[in-house]
Amino acid sequence: MALSDLRDNIENIIFDLDGTLWDPMPMSIKAWHTALNGFDCIKNPISEEDIQGILGMQHDLVGKKLFPYLSEEQQFEVMNSCYVQEVNDIKESGGVLYHGLEATLKTLGKKYDLFIVSNCQAGYIEAFYEFHGLSAYFKDFECSGNTGLSKTENVKMVIERNKLTKPIYIGDTMGDYTAAIGNQIPFVFAKYGFGDVPNAEHSINKIVDLELLF
Known part of the structure; x- marks a missing residue:
């Protein structure tokens, strides 16, 4: 049809x-890098491929996929920081329509x-x-x-x-x-x-x- x-x-x-x-990729990459720089527990820098791989995933499942080596409490703290930063960055500069x-x-x-x-x-x-x-x-x-x-x-x-x-x-x-x-x-x-x-x-x-x- x-x-x-x-x-x-x-x-x-x-x-x-x-x-x-x-x-949202340019905004998300910038926001995640900003947020993750505040955590010594993150082993590897987040990449564009990493973020593309979680787009569309239910938001509360993302931490388990990206940071399986962290405890649930650490995952929550890290992801919450990333999510807050994303919202702040959108309010300041938006994304690419x-x-x-x-x-x-x-x-x-x-x-x-x-x-x-x-x-x-x-x-x-x-x-x-x-x-x-x-x-x-x-x-x-x-x-x-x-x-x-x-x-x-x-x-x-x-x-x-x-x-x-x-x-x-x-x-x-x-x-x-x-x-x-x-x-x-x-x-x-x-x-x-x-x-x-x-x-x-x-x-x-x-x-x-x-x-x-x-």
């Missing part, structure tokens, strides 16, 4: 954030209600809204940092809380695909992001492709 064929079956659009609406994002949101918002569900920490989406001035385009959001739940459960929460009918989910990772399938809603794969979803029926090569829905 072509992306345009979804048009008559969509009333709401739920977006992932990282790799779907923006590229994908080309045409705001114009696309403005166009889509004329017909659809828009939402965000991400596996990020608490405060991350609010900082994204604040620096880039995008809050007016979205009706609601949720993240694992607020709920401690999986993306599948958070998508379900947004659907139920807002009484959504005919929503779709747009994201760039298998976790996003799984969340859509788990809620029995269509999925659109953002091929320009950080993941690979070989089973995706629908895909876009850039964010502005979504204007085909309008």
Whole structure:
């Protein structure tokens, strides 16, 4: 089914954030380096590949993957420092919005209600809204940092809380695909992001492709 064929079956659009609406990598690398410099227990410098490998992962599971040699208490302390630094850096300098994002949101918002569900920490989406001035385009959001739940459960929460009918989910990772399938809603794969979803029926090569829905 072509992306345009979804048009008559969509009333709401739920977006992932990282790799779907923006590229957080320059901001994240800077923030993590700043935060980790304060810990003598970190064995190796964090790399871009390390951070790319955890994008889309539920935020409270990241420490176990990146720092398995630390105790749970140390992991929590280290990750909390990184997450706080990220939010602060977003508030100060933002991230890299994908080309045409705001114009696309403005166009889509004329017909659809828009939402965000991400596996990020608490405060991350609010900082994204604040620096880039995008809050007016979205009706609601949720993240694992607020709920401690999986993306599948958070998508379900947004659907139920807002009484959504005919929503779709747009994201760039298998976790996003799984969340859509788990809620029995269509999925659109953002091929320009950080993941690979070989089973995706629908895909876009850039964010502005979504204007085909309008």
